[in-house]
Amino acid sequence: MNILKLVASILAVLAIGFAGSFFTAQSVQTWYAGVEKPFFTPPNWLFGPAWTLLYFLIGIVLYIAWENGFWNDSRVKATFFTQLGLNFLWSILFFGLQNPLAxxxxxxxxxxxxxxxxxxxxxxxxxxxxLLPYLGWILFASALNFAIYLLNA
Structure with missing residues (x-):
């Protein structure tokens, strides 16, 4: 096990999550507080720990892919970075631009x-x-996003 690669992988993914949280934190107490939300909206305090755990798991997967050589599969690399980019972009669109449809x-x-x-x-x-917990969480977030869009359209 290459500890340096493991730590670098986890920190890289956590850094992306932290960067996205910059847009989230600014809107949670202002815009998001006034948005009509569905009954299944979790409490705000849950999001930070949940995302931290998920980013940690994503970082471990990055490490395993990198360490075991299947990072060279262009499909793995493309989809992995695409999902990280889309994850980051969502915070900008939903919270930063306050645009549930986007x-x-x-x-x-x-x-x-x-x-x-x-x-x-x-x-x-x-x-x-x-990555299955991550998928489960973002599918839930998709339903939440859709409901917020419908309730506030």
């Missing part, structure tokens, strides 16, 4: 990108299963 379009693309990432990594390793 966020919805992005998160649907994110759902697809994560599914493809899981499939492509699974061809090399069952480590892709570490």
């Amino acid at each position: 966020g919805l379009v992005d998160i649907i693309a994110l759902d697809i990108a994560v599914i493809l990432t899981i499939v492509y990594i699974y061809h090399h390793s069952k480590a892709s299963l570490l």
Whole structure:
């Protein structure tokens, strides 16, 4: 096990999440507080720990892909970075621009990108299963985003 690669992988993914949270934090207490939300909206305090855990798992998958050489599969690399980019972009669209419709379009693309990432990594390793909690969370977030869009359109 290459500890340096593991730490670098986890920190890289956490950094992307932290950067996205910059847009989220500014709107949670202002715009988002006034948005009509569905009954299944989790409490705000849950999002930070949930995302931290998910980014940690994503970082472990990045490490496994990098360490075991299947990072050279262009599909793995493309879908992995696409889903990270879409994840970051969602925070900008939904919270930064306060646009649930744009966020919805992005998160649907994110759902697809994560599914493809899981499939492509699974061809090399069952480590892709570490992304299943992430997929579950973003599918839930998609439903939440859709409901917020409908309630506030």
